[in-house]
Amino acid sequence: MPVIIASFLSGLIFGAGLLISGMTEPEKVLGFLDIFGAWDATLAFVMAGAVAVAAIGFALARRRGTPFLAAKYRWPTRSDLDAPLMTGAVLFGVGWGLVGICPGPAIVNLAGLSPPIIVFVAAMIFGMIGFELWRAQSTAGSAPESSNIASRADG
């Protein structure tokens, strides 16, 4: 139960950060990505603030050998650059650039139940399920490594 409360509060603060920063508004995001238009640098400030605080928080976490509510930290462990990483980043970049919404803001915006957001989140979940089906197909017959994938995920 404490893990569930901690996760909920973390999501709540994360969502508040997205709302306060303006990143739930696709126009703010597209304004940053539109470097040939009326450029809006706000997203860079959001990233700077988030990375600076997370870097301190993660350093404190590493100094403490184990998390407060779990047996161990699940830090991503991979360091190789592979084709799926880069292909995925390209596909995500195109989708993000088309409408200015990424997964975090999509879910926060879901609270407003506006039709475009419902369509986006439904399509995003379809895309994620499509990935699971594709992965199941491509790993069928080879050694099962699905238990590895979770701990190897980057984010």
Place this chain on the structure above:
Amino acid sequence: MHNLTPFSGLLGGALIGLAASMLMILTGRLAGVSGVLGGLLTPRPGDRAWRVAFIAGLIAAPLLAALAGAPLPAPRMTSNMALIALAGLLVGFGTRIGNGCTSGHGVCGFARLSTRSITATLIFMITAIITVAIARHGFGG
């Protein structure tokens, strides 16, 4: 630069960093939204409750703000539903095969100085910038 809101950007960003720090120090988990959500869609059982709780927290943020008088989010965006659906599919599939999105790779990955995440972030930023350049100005980056 006339739309720049640096202070709310920094404050909001700091809260995002705080949330990611909190999730790691308390539960040992990485606050990457596509990974948290995608983990709910895998055939593997187990470790679902914390994911549901984190997602519920994200949705609860604007609902609590609404209780305090703020309007519910109604983002201004294109009315082209086919384009929105295509974008959603690309974001969903792309973030899963690429193991992360703006939060997992962009925020947490940069904070960890992960080569993979920094590479992924540069690629999706540049791709998104080119996409916007083509969509809005009709030329490549």
